[in-house]
Amino acid sequence: xxxxxxxxxxxxxxxxxxxxxxxxxxxxxxxxxxxxxxxxxxxxxxxxxxxxxxxxxxxxxxxxxxxxxxxxxxxxxxxxxxxxxxxxxxxxxxxxxxxxxxxxxxxxxxxxxxxxxxxxxxxxxxxxxxxxxxxxxxxxxxxxxxxxxxxxxxxxxxxxxxxxxxxxxxxxxxxxxxxxxxxxxxxxxxxxxxxxxxxxxxxxxxxxxxxxxxxxxxxxxxxxxxxxxxxxxxxxxxxxxxxxxxxxxxxxxx
Amino acid sequence: xxxxxxxxxxxxxxxxxxxxxxxxxxxxxxxxxxxxxxxxxxxxxxxxxxxxxxxxxxxxxxxxxxxxxxxxxxxxxxxxxxxxxxxxxxxxxxxxxxxxxxxxxxxxxxxxxxxxxxxxxxxxxxxxxxxxxxxxxxxxxxxxxxxxxxxxxxxxxxxxxxxxxxxxxxxxxxxxxxxxxxxxxxxxxxxxxx
Numbered sequence: 001x002x003x004x005x006x007x008x009x010x011x012x013x014x015x016x017x018x019x020x021x022x023x024x025x026x027x028x029x030x031x032x033x034x035x036x037x038x039x040x041x042x043x044x045x046x047x048x049x050x051x052x053x054x055x056x057x058x059x060x061x062x063x064x065x066x067x068x069x070x071x072x073x074x075x076x077x078x079x080x081x082x083x084x085x086x087x088x089x090x091x092x093x094x095x096x097x098x099x100x101x102x103x104x105x106x107x108x109x110x111x112x113x114x115x116x117x118x119x120x121x122x123x124x125x126x127x128x129x130x131x132x133x134x135x136x137x138x139x140x141x142x143x144x145x146x147x148x149x150x151x152x153x154x155x156x157x158x159x160x161x162x163x164x165x166x167x168x169x170x171x172x173x174x175x176x177x178x179x180x181x182x183x184x185x186x187x188x189x190x191x192x193x194x195x196x197x198x199x200x201x202x203x204x205x206x207x208x209x210x211x212x213x214x215x216x217x218x219x220x221x222x223x224x225x226x227x228x229x230x231x232x233x234x235x236x237x238x239x240x241x242x243x244x245x246x247x248x249x250x251x252x253x254x
Numbered sequence: 255x256x257x258x259x260x261x262x263x264x265x266x267x268x269x270x271x272x273x274x275x276x277x278x279x280x281x282x283x284x285x286x287x288x289x290x291x292x293x294x295x296x297x298x299x300x301x302x303x304x305x306x307x308x309x310x311x312x313x314x315x316x317x318x319x320x321x322x323x324x325x326x327x328x329x330x331x332x333x334x335x336x337x338x339x340x341x342x343x344x345x346x347x348x349x350x351x352x353x354x355x356x357x358x359x360x361x362x363x364x365x366x367x368x369x370x371x372x373x374x375x376x377x378x379x380x381x382x383x384x385x386x387x388x389x390x391x392x393x394x395x396x397x398x399x400x401x402x403x404x405x406x407x408x409x410x411x412x413x414x415x416x417x418x419x420x421x422x423x424x425x426x427x428x429x430x431x432x433x434x435x436x437x438x439x440x441x442x443x444x445x446x447x448x
Contacts (some may be wrong), residue, residue, distance in 0.1 A: 031343045032369035074369040113366055116420070120350035123418055124409060125341060131410030132338045133323035134311065137270040 033078030034114040036063060041111075048111050051104055053089050057082035081107070180214050187215070187222035195232060195247045203243040255300060258282055259293040263319075266297075272316030272407065314406035315413055338408065348374045349383060349405065353417055357387045357398035375399065383408060 030036045040059050041048060060082055064075045088103040102108075153161075190208065194201055207219055223245065226232050235244045255263070261281045266273060278290045285293075294317055298310040311320045321329065329335050341349070348371055351363045363371045378384045379399075387400035406413065 031347060032367055034368040078368060110366075110368070114368065117347055117350045117354075117366060120354065120418065121343065121346035124349055124353075125343075125346050127409040127411065128338070128341055128346075130323070131408060132340075133326040134320035134410070135326070135329060135335045136318055136320050137267060 033060075033075045034111060035118075036060065036075070037078065038111060038115065038118075048115075049108050051107070053082065053085045053104060057086045182214060182218045182221065184218050184221045184225065187218040188226065191219070191222055191226060191232070191245075195245075199247045201245055203245065206245055255296060256293055258285055258289060259296045259300075262290065262293050263297055266310075266317060266319045270318075272313045272318040274316040277316070311410075312412050313410060314403055341408075342374075344369075344374045345378060345383075348378060349401070352384055352399050353401050353405070353414065354420070356400035357390075358400075359390050359392070359396040359398050361392075361396060363399075381408075 030039065037056070037060060040056055040063065041051065044056075044059075046052065046056075057079075061079055064079060085103050085107060191206060194206065206223065207216060211219070223232070223234065227234050230248055233246045233248055235246060236242075237244070258281070262278050265278060265281055275287050275290050275294070278294075279285055279287055282289075294310065300306075301309050307322055307325050308319050309322050311318055313320075326337075330337055344367075347367055348363060351366050352358055355362060355366075360371055360375060363375070375384070379386075382402055382404040384399050384405065385402040386397050388398045389395040390398050401414065405411075411417070
């Protein structure tokens with residue numbers, strides 16, 4: 001029933017990316033390689049005990065190829081088994097040879113056994129269906145263990161619990177962000193003005209009177225920027241000596 | 255109804271699971287098991303005679319009150335109850351192997367079904383249908399599985415003896431059926447006489 005419908009699928013479902021068959025869907029249609037094998041035998045109306053191994057092996061391979069089952073190890077294992085049987089059946093033998101054991105015997109035994117299991121499974125399925133038609137009081141399965149007794153707390157206990165939780169919370173690291181805008185443009189303008197007036201001056205002069213930390217940083221950045229641009233040259237006569245700021249000789253004073 | 259039958263009715267209603275005769279006997283210290291059985295019979299008759307929508311069912315070795323199947327569709331349609339999820343083919347086959355071969359290890363189940371069984375076994379175990387009943391003698395002392403009491407409850411069986419006996423199975427009894435026939439069961443083939 002289900003097997004037939006699986007084979008009769010007009011077109012395998014495809015993914016959005018292309019025509020790769022969704023093998024999972026068809027894997028569901030068969031519950032395993034033995035199921036697929038039984039389906040093939042049924043289609044051919046072949047008796048289990050007399051399996052034409054060569055043909056069935058080929059069909060099996062074709063099926064798992066067509067069905068896109070080639071990723072399922074269970075099916076490949078059976079495919080290998082069938083191919084080995086096929087090879088064994090091809091070996092020459094005298095028909096009256098004593099002690100010759102049909103290499104298919106094991107497969108036949110397994111198929112018959114599996115058929116029996118299928119029949120029982122069918123019976124079990126019907127039994128479960130019948131049982132599902134009858135409801136017990138409440139449709140949820142009974143709890144495995146008694147649920148814990150309902151929680152009883154008074155307001156004080158609750159508040160104390162809340163307090164314990166709150167105390168355990170670490171103080172958040174608060175960081176005050178103070179706006180300290182650096183005024184590099186302003187410092188650049190001031191330095192340029194100084195350079196226009198004098199060809200050389202010291203760091204302290206560049207800073208101007210009563211500089212704040214922002215002024216110092218702004219001036220330093222402006223100095224470095226101007227030095228990089230070639231407007232001025234920074235010089236120190238000795239390590240840690242006061243910095244001398246000199247107008248670049250190539251830049252004409254205007 | 256006798257007082258004992260009433261007690262039993264109350265217990266069965268409250269428990270919502272199959273209760274055995276022995277369990278029900280706890281209700282009344284003076285009651286013999288035979289008294290309990292008689293009371294159960296009376297209770298069953300009351301439900302049947304008055305055409306109650308509930309019946310007394312023997313289930314999993316005990317007794318349980320269940321709605322009659324005739325009302326399942328209506329109750330379900332109104333969404334007052336949810337039908338138990340259907341068991342998959344893989345689950346049913348695995349249950350079949352375990353029911354007949356227990357105690358049985360994973361390897362044997364896989365050999366019979368031709369597919370790996372780890373996932374199915376786990377979900378059957380989670381649903382309480384099977385349980386580990388021991389360890390095998392083979393290398394690695396594999397876990398052995400058997401059916402759990404829930405198996406009988408879910409399948410509506412009283413005990414494992416309710417399962418079809420292997421000689422009752424149609425395999426090897428029926429001639430091959432033509433292809434046009436309903437092929438919903440796998441019992442269509444017989445071994446040829448060799």
